[in-house]
Amino acid sequence: MKILLTGGAGYIGSHTAVALLDAGHAVAVLDNYSNSSPEAIRRVEQITGKSVNLYEADAADKSVVMDILKKEMPDCIIHFAGLKAVGESVEKPVEYYRNNIDTTLTLLECMKELGLKNFVFSSSATVYGDDHKPPFTEEMTKGACTNPYGWTKWMQEQMLTDAALASEKGSDWKEPLSVVLLRYFNPVGSHESGLIGEDPQGIPNNLMPFISQVAVGRRDHLTVFGDDYDTPDGTCRRDYIHVMDLAEGHVKAAEYAAEHTGTEVFNLGTGNPYSVLDMVKAFGAACGHDVAYEIGPRRAGDIQDSWANADKALKVLGWETKRGIDEICRDAWNWQSHNPNGYK
Numbered sequence: 057m058k059i060l061l062t063g064g065a066g067y068i069g070s071h072t073a074v075a076l077l078d079a080g081h082a083v084a085v086l087d088n089y090s091n092s093s094p095e096a097i098r099r100v101e102q103i104t105g106k107s108v109n110l111y112e113a114d115a116a117d118k119s120v121v122m123d124i125l126k127k128e129m130p131d132c133i134i135h136f137a138g139l140k141a142v143g144e145s146v147e148k149p150v151e152y153y154r155n156n157i158d159t160t161l162t163l164l165e166c167m168k169e170l171g172l173k174n175f176v177f178s179s180s181a182t183v184y185g186d187d188h189k190p191p192f193t194e195e196m197t198k199g200a201c202t203n204p205y206g207w208t209k210w211m212q213e214q215m216l217t218d219a220a221l222a223s224e225k226g227s228d229w230k231e232p233l234s235v236v237l238l239r240y241f242n243p244v245g246s247h248e249s250g251l252i253g254e255d256p257q258g259i260p261n262n263l264m265p266f267i268s269q270v271a272v273g274r275r276d277h278l279t280v281f282g283d284d285y286d287t288p289d290g291t292c293r294r295d296y297i298h299v300m301d302l303a304e305g306h307v308k309a310a311e312y313a314a315e316h317t318g319t320e321v322f323n324l325g326t327g328n329p330y331s332v333l334d335m336v337k338a339f340g341a342a343c344g345h346d347v348a349y350e351i352g353p354r355r356a357g358d359i360q361d362s363w364a365n366a367d368k369a370l371k372v373l374g375w376e377t378k379r380g381i382d383e384i385c386r387d388a389w390n391w392q393s394h395n396p397n398g399y400k
């Protein structure tokens with residue numbers, strides 16, 4: 057198949073490009089580089105020995121997106137483009153709603169006009185909110201999100217579901233849509249080559265890039281956000297999923313979308329929770345020295361526990377994770393130690 061990745065130069069998009077190319081699919085990427093670099097795609101080509109059609113464009117700009125889609129006529133669009141920093145979304149809600157919602161609406165309008173059918177969306181476990189106890193299953197009701205970023209995912213899921221429903225009912229859509237909503241848990245790690253990886257701008261918001269930067273000497277120590285939770289070591293637990301396992305989930309999702317219509321939701325997680333201190337310890341073992349940390353106060357908005365029930369993805373897509381936290385830390389360290397300043 058020919059697959060177009062919006063936001064494909066970013067962290068998850070670039071790893072998915074490798075997995076798709078390795079699986080024999082053709083890949084085009086559309087990115088405005090607001091949080092990435094074209095260097096990531098150059099390295100994707102280096103890893104796979106295959107070329108990618110690369111477009112610098114804003115996924116919310118309808119006339120530009122139309123031109124690209126007319127040229128590519130992809131069998132499937134995987135929509136990664138979006139702003140994703142939770143804290144920043146609280147300070148800049150308008151920018152977050154504008155970018156994240158607009159890109160999805162633009163893509164839907166273009167797909168409708170061109171008769172394109174298959175769409176895979178980067179959603180997030182954040183849509184479960186704090187209303188349920190893990191493991192989270194897809195049929196649980198979506199919860200109340202704790203920040204504008206989360207609400208953009210919640211709303212985009214709803215928009216896509218409504219569009220797929222309308223397209224099936226013989227409205228003015230040329231084709232019934234096929235929408236796959238992928239709810240990622242905590243994507244971490246990097247491609248085994250160490251050539252591509254996560255390259256956050258400024259101070260990392262997320263745990264793993266922060267630990268990596270402490271390990272490589274860019275930062276002094278990690279602050280662990282709270283050790284007074286009701287968990288075995290007092291720190292929060294998450295479902296950390298190797299980004300190449302996640303990438304392979306997208307290959308299965310795109311292939312599934314091509315064979316179906318309607319909307320289907322899948323959790324992409326391991327089902328195994330690890331605490332913040334588990335991750336600090338595992339990373340220390342991978343990099344060969346302790347990672348300095350101190351205990352700080354809880355971070356506002358954090359939930360204590362989040363992990364997936366990933367049975368549906370196994371049953372329906374035939375997908376499950378193959379890599380554990382040792383591989384995650386090994387590969388994250390390989391990327392960080394060979395690229396201490398990211399792609400710069």
Ligand code: NAD
Nearest residue numbers: 063066067068088089090091092114115137138140178180
């Ligand atoms: P990322 O920031 O590395 O990648 C997003 C890419 O989209 C970047 O390359 C950025 O330049 C591009 N982009 C943003 N707005 C754009 C626009 N208007 N037009 C064109 N390109 C645009 O983030 P990521 O971690 O790879 O995340 C990819 C997707 O997965 C995002 O939608 C994110 O919300 C979602 N997600 C990420 C995580 C995570 O922890 N990384 C978890 C759940 C869901």
Ligand code: WQD
Nearest residue numbers: 142180182261262263264266279280281292294332355358
């Ligand atoms: C993990 C754990 C922190 C940094 C976020 C988004 C979510 C999804 C993934 C996009 C928590 C602790 C962290 C630090 C710490 N993104 N921590 N010190 O919060 O599970 O999820 O990213 O959809 O929507 O909310 O991930 O990596 O920020 O935190 O102690 O410096 O590490 O408190 O327990 P989170 P995270």
